[in-house]
Amino acid sequence: xxxxxxxxxxxxxxxxxxxxxxxxxxxxxxxxxxxxxxxxxxxxxxxxxxxxxxxxxxxxxxxxxxxxxxxxxxxxxxxxxxxxxxxxxxxxxxxxxxxxxxxxxxxxxxxxxxxxxxxxxxxxxxxxxxxxxxxxxxxxxxxxxxxxxxxxxxxxxxxxxxxxxxxxxxxxxxxxxxxxxxxxxxxxxxxxxxxxxxxxxxxxxxxxxxxxxxxxxxxxxxxxxxxxxxxxxxxxxxxxxxxxxxxxxxxxxxxxxxxxxxxxxxxxxxxxxxxxxxxxxxxxxxxxxxxxxxxxxxxxxxxxxxxxxxxxxxxxxxxxxxxx
Numbered sequence: 291x292x293x294x295x296x297x298x299x300x301x302x303x304x305x306x307x308x309x310x311x312x313x314x315x316x317x318x319x320x321x322x323x324x325x326x327x328x329x330x331x332x333x334x335x336x337x338x339x340x341x342x343x344x345x346x347x348x349x350x351x352x353x354x355x356x357x358x359x360x361x362x363x364x365x366x367x368x369x370x371x372x373x374x375x376x377x378x379x380x381x382x383x384x385x386x387x388x389x390x391x392x393x394x395x396x397x398x399x400x401x402x403x404x405x406x407x408x409x410x411x412x413x414x415x416x417x418x419x420x421x422x423x424x425x426x427x428x429x430x431x432x433x434x435x436x437x438x439x440x441x442x443x444x445x446x447x448x449x450x451x452x453x454x455x456x457x458x459x460x461x462x463x464x465x466x467x468x469x470x471x472x473x474x475x476x477x478x479x480x481x482x483x484x485x486x487x488x489x490x491x492x493x494x495x496x497x498x499x500x501x502x503x504x505x506x507x508x509x510x511x512x513x514x515x516x517x518x519x520x521x522x523x524x525x526x527x528x529x530x531x532x533x534x535x536x537x538x539x540x541x542x543x544x545x546x547x548x549x550x551x552x553x554x555x556x557x558x559x560x561x562x563x564x565x566x567x568x569x570x571x572x573x574x575x576x577x578x579x580x581x582x583x584x585x586x587x588x589x590x591x592x593x594x595x596x597x598x599x600x601x602x603x604x605x606x607x608x609x610x611x612x613x614x
Contacts, residue, residue, distance in 0.1 A: 300341035304337035305452055305454070308438070312459060314326050314327065324427060324431075327434055339399070343392055355373045356382040357373060386411070397611045443600065537582065541597055541598050545569075557610050558609055568609075572601050577598065
């Protein structure tokens with residue numbers, strides 16, 4: 291299938307920008323770590339959002355350009371709109387805020403993702419006011435963790451054809467980078483204002499599975515984990531044993547919850563043949579469904595399925611979202 295060149299270029303640049311943000315953040319000795327990550331991550335999001343709008347509008351470039359009313363010969367405004375241009379004569383594209391509003395209106399941009407991007411934009415715009423170098427590192431990293439997770443999840447949801455398996459897309463926990471950065475410090479007024487803004491954004495979460503911020507706790511202890519590794523020969527790969535806590539966090543919904551969330555999310559939802567076909571597809575994906583047996587050693591024993599909040603990656607293909 292032929293892919294629009296402009297769309298592909300925007301996707302490639304978006305991914306490159308996010309990879310650069312992660313690589314620079316993970317450097318063991320790098321000043322302006324958080325500010326640089328925010329600048330590159332926001333740039334990455336802007337390109338991805340505009341690429342999605344372009345794709346939705348059959349790759350019409352005007353969909354991502356700023357338009358203005360043309361002027362008549364007498365100087366009055368015409369009803370005809372033309373592309374607005376910058377000082378060097380190139381078309382001006384819409385801002386990231388406009389792109390977010392367009393996709394949010396069309397129910398394509400989950401609220402937590404919008405809030406996470408807004409927080410990164412605030413960090414980018416207010417970095418000059420953050421005097422104390424180490425005071426906000428942990429809070430900002432939590433935004434970074436959520437940023438990367440949201441980015442990868444949306445690439446999948448929007449069916450972006452990109453090979454990311456050769457990259458390690460994660461932020462190194464601060465405990466590995468510099469344990470001294472985790473000490474308590476006093477915040478300046480500007481930093482306090484930023485934290486208050488983040489708290490407001492955290493109140494805009496929902497059940498979509500996307501995050502405004504998320505933390506990863508790292509603890510150091512003596513001993514090793516090699517004795518805990520279980521090696522089993524399997525044609526399908528290496529089995530991983532999940533603890534009850536892991537299962538609850540990764541697969542928090544049962545069947546009734548999925549049905550309840552579908553009723554809220556879709557305008558044409560009906561529990562029937564179509565829904566059953568969709569759920570059959572969900573159950574075949576181990577990353578979306580976990581089957582818990584009453585007797586783990588007996589696959590014929592009673593079982594109950596639990597589901598990931600990412601089931602929308604399948605269900606959205608079968609039903610129409612409610613327009614808000």
